[in-house]
Amino acid sequence: MQEEQRYGLGTTISMIVGICIGSGIFFKADDILIETGGNVWLGVLVFIIGAFCVIFGSMTLSQLASRTKKRGGVISYYEEFISSKAASAFGWFQLFVYFPTITAVVSWVSGIYTVSLFGLSSSLEFQTAIGFGYLSFFFLMNYVSYKMGGRFQNVTTVVKMIPLIGIGLAGLFWTQSSPSIPSGVALVETSQVGWGWLAALAPIAFSFDGWIVSTSITQEVKNHRRNMPIALAIGPLIVLAVYLTFFLGMVSVVGSEYILTMGDEAINQVGYSLFGASGERILLAFVLIAILGVVNGISLGYIRLPHTLASKGMIPSSQTFMKVKDKTGLSPQSAVFAYVITVFWLGVHYLTQRFDILRGGDISEIAIVFSYLAYTLLYIKVIQLKRRQVITSRFLGYVAPVLGLAGSLIILVGGLFSNPLYSPLFLLFSFMVCVIGYVYGRSQQIRVKEG
Template identity: 55%
Template sequence: MKNSTNLNEHYGLFTATTMIIGIVIGSGIFFKSDDVLLYTGGNVMLGVALFCIGALSIIFGSLTITELSLRSIKQGGIIGYYEEFTSKRIASAFGWFQTFVYYPTINVVISWVCAIYLFSLFNINATLELQVLIGALIFTFIYVLNALSYKLGGYFQNISTVIKLVPLLLIASVGFFWKGATPQIPADITVITKSDVGLGWLAALAPIAYSFDGWIISTSIASEVKNPKKNMTLALIVGPIIVLFVYLMYFLGLNQMLGSEYIMSTGNLAINIVGDLLLGSNGFTILMSFIIIAVLGVINGVSLGSIRMPQILASKNMLPNSDAIKEIHPKYEVSLKAVLISYFITLFWMIMHYVTQKTGVLNGSDISEISIVFSYGCYILLYIKVLNMKRRGIIKSTFKGIICPILALIGAFIILFGSIITNPFYVICFILFCSFVCLIGYIYTRNKK
């Protein structure tokens, strides 16, 4: 077995960038656009403004994290940043949260959405139980793919990222100049008209945070990126800017084609008619096929990061039985024990996702949205660290050392506040649960010699 310190540098700048774009641009923008419009009362320009606010967290957050990546000598991406710039115990706390909550909750929800899209493609009216079962089979396949061949996982990430941009850019480019009449809302669907929502638009920040999340996952492969200080820095700058541009063009194009009332009324089904408008009678099948590949790319990117988390923690002795977990298989060049740990945790959260959807306790939200909100709260520590580095003269640039972290902090606090008001009781309960997981990781490493 190889030791964890001998990881090869497999990935270049293109893969690091496509991993950011591929994870961030995925299912969220396709099935969260109607949520944004509902919370804004159908006000398209307010929705655009909120996307820009959400971008504060990803663009300036990534620029701020870049200052740490340039100065870090620790392996493990963001876990290494916490270890080097705060403490090993805090790094362990955040690592436990990412391993046991963040990655798996995102993975199960996206896999579930992918299953829904598959049933939609074949016009099958599936039960929640069948959706969850197929979702579990989907992420199982992706786990096997990445465990057996890191090259296949990387190639699939690159290809799926390019493919997923096709429907987005098509809708963005054609829809932006669309001059046709907006479609009629089907008679069997309740019409939702534009309205004044007051401060209710703040709740739109939760689905927007979901749509933008994922960029930090790319740091989990930092130690496997060629020339990481250069390539990861460029990827963390270029990737988020591309994401914001694509999102704004898609959101505006979709509203130009369908109208906000049609999107609000039909919800996630709004995308179904776009294919027919653009490509004719078979347009829905073609467009949905592209979207499914796009979502599979997200699952692949999240899984690629997730299976490495137990190994990263084990390499730093932050997990029980670390010596066994951190061993890298000489053929597959990944820790198979880490893969199994990540897989069974994800399987557990798929069951929990089924329970929350069946009972409706999250009031239209899902477990991944809440864990994403908590993660933004965790990044605040790193943003403050960058401010301190500027104060101590380690960072010379005012833009990089003050403006970027302050804007990243503002974006993080806005998302935290907006998300909590969507469902105060359960969001706060889940945040407390995430804090408890962090506490376990903190105590475990504190008690280690």
Template identity: 50%
Template structure:
């Protein structure tokens, strides 16, 4: 009998992974990667491959869990079934109150940033945050009013965002013109020897690659999830790696590393001008904004379901109200508004951290992403134990994949700390407090 809640097919699951991962980080983190690597393209390629290491082997590892459960909540369901309900509650709290909302807040701000560039609006942090808030509320409204519209927009934005990425990649391969001249009012950032400082590039790389695990939150709404989710988790990261490498190399061939480092987030505008003339930069910015909004939409698709997933398991306060599904919208409005409220709070926190500059070139979402990789290590270790207990027969998926997933997570943790030793560590501890609060809430609720 067909499950009425299975709204999405393989294409939506695949485009959700590609659409969330590709779209924001690659546009405004490429310059950060080059700065941390001292302008070395080879080191840049290396860190992109290391980042892919984590998601490719991490996702392949999690397919062993996704095939063995029909539980709701995505990764939360994995922790509940394979680790413990207490840890699942802690992880769920981390996702609801730190992971999802920091991503939504930062990426919405990025959409606001590029919108200011497109319409020549004052590029003040306040204006960027305000426009980001409008985008955030609009995307939430779209997904609340129509499940199908949210899915359609995800598919459409994914294909649209690949146009400039693949276009720059292909043109860059055959680009023979000299690199553009840096404007006089822009300070030149030259190549340098960074020694082991390149490890700090793993923090923006983690951001650029993150989002793949969010797809697991709609596992029980995907048709034939054992087949479609497994295929999506395998092919999605491979597509992302290929697109990233081609774009990164193409961008550097066209502009040059020093130009990209010096111009920062606006370097992509120059590509548009070089390729398409005076209106090219605006066309490029339109593509970028659609790409970024596709990421916001994909993260929102997962985020609005998480409070309800916890409420169904009695892992969050006011669970009875949050668990109620609206008959018309087929979603929990309490879950949606909880997600929106927390995201708005983090947008304010993001504004404060950017205004004060306390975390330098990083942002609050990078820290949450790094902490997430620490928690994923529990699942990787569980898969190793399942192989030992002969529940998994494949040596590749039971040994190789989880070991490489663990290694990738450790490298990203080191990179996150190196990029911002003081405040990065403080925010990691803050994420840990949220996680522990969730664990303590489970102990308290289970006793009552």
């Protein structure tokens, strides 16, 4: 079925920037500073490494994006350039682990900032309930109207830039001293962490993640052979510039030790320092809108995934998920299935937070680390295409994929450092999901041959 080309270059870049910016930078900046012991320039290095991984990875994958007509983003790259069994394996990981864990966590974070904005109960249960309401709304909206989802994405991308760039510019001219630590709160001072700073690569991977989600709508992008590579190259560069601007501005306004001590609440003080008594709520409102843009962007891509896998015969009951409503152009079964899996992972996330199983981390970080590991197979394929002269550029055929490979390995090491006990277990779980998907894909191939 020929996909309707709905999204232009601007919307595609907006989706990449919009999904990356608006979640991780607001509630992971303090984690990055904590892991670096309060060393600001080491934190800057971590941001650059994160961008390094994304930029060269996206440049590499853009070579595959421009050479396929199949729908499904990264799944289609696996299918066309490696094998349908490998595509099934990666598709199962995205369907059952990657997309739903990220959507669940970001929805929960939107609940945290809603509670802060309106002064509501800050219990984990209430935050999770609000997150459930948000994810339910955006799944429904993106199913009912792709235009509403696209417009909301464009608006929130612009809105979220205001506090990020504003704080960065304010920090350039900030001369006041850092605020005092609230009474009764123990000061956390800067410290030497040695190689422990590598643990900051896990939250930075979360902060930059999202660019890959846009590949799920490749065939719905106008002139995708030209526009997708451009969007995948420009988007991460914009993200890096905005991140560094915000991070340095935030440190300038409140100081490293305040951020180390107050964690996620430091953003509240930034608003107060800049705009006075009402500034805290003003800034929180911008932050909330930004994070809701992330929930919207991820759900926009995720509700299409079950249908995409079904169209390739990669999941059971494929005919059920293939039924598309003419009015929406989407499969209702696909949207509902994605929604149910996300709600399940929201419950799992609640349990991990309630019992602090992941030492301050969350379920999405390791899923993201595993995804970077999975991309290495595609990077290697690009190198092979260069050797066969299918790709003529030495930089795009050799340099970019080699640097992408290095970046993925760095992210893997960071993930293991962040949680030495549970990270290997979650990576193993993700791998087993891939194995199940691979076995199913192989069984389908055998069935087709026998038929």
